[in-house]
Amino acid sequence: MTDHLPLVDGHIVYVPMSGKRSRNPDWVGLHHVEDYSEFAGKATIKTTGGMLLQLNICGMSLQKKVHDGSFMSEFHLGIITNTVRRYGSFKVDSSKAGITNKFIHCSCRFHSLIPRSEEEVHQFWSNLFTVLFNELAKSDVTMSVAKSFRVISSLFNKVRRW
Structure with a gap:
């Protein structure tokens, strides 16, 4: 993924509607999208509330943006689900997943x-x-990489146990 990265929190996913050259992209919440289509540099997005949005999407693939956002959502949920599983059951509410x-x-x-x-x-x-x-x-010039790694690991383990 080389463009702006989607913002993801479970099924809440916002994807940028421009490439990496744009400093201020428009963002679309995939969890609010029911359907979409793209044709000739224009995207038509139907929201779960029934609104139709039309956006210019020159030079990008909306399909790829949706795919990347969906992947990051599934990855995020996969980590959460498998981490929490050892402590009890965890059910993902996908009723508002768009x-x-x-x-x-x-x-x-x-x-x-x-x-x-x-x-x-x-x-x-x-x-x-x-x-x-x-x-x-690598950025610590006062110690060798191996010693610096041990110090950082030790500090991390102390914080994690605390």
């Missing part, structure tokens, strides 16, 4: 990354923190 479920059966390379088990969530967090710690350690 079209955020449109690509739920997609088998693209992005959707194959969605965590389906607790182990995959653990691996995701482990990989994320390793990358973050390595990046933080």
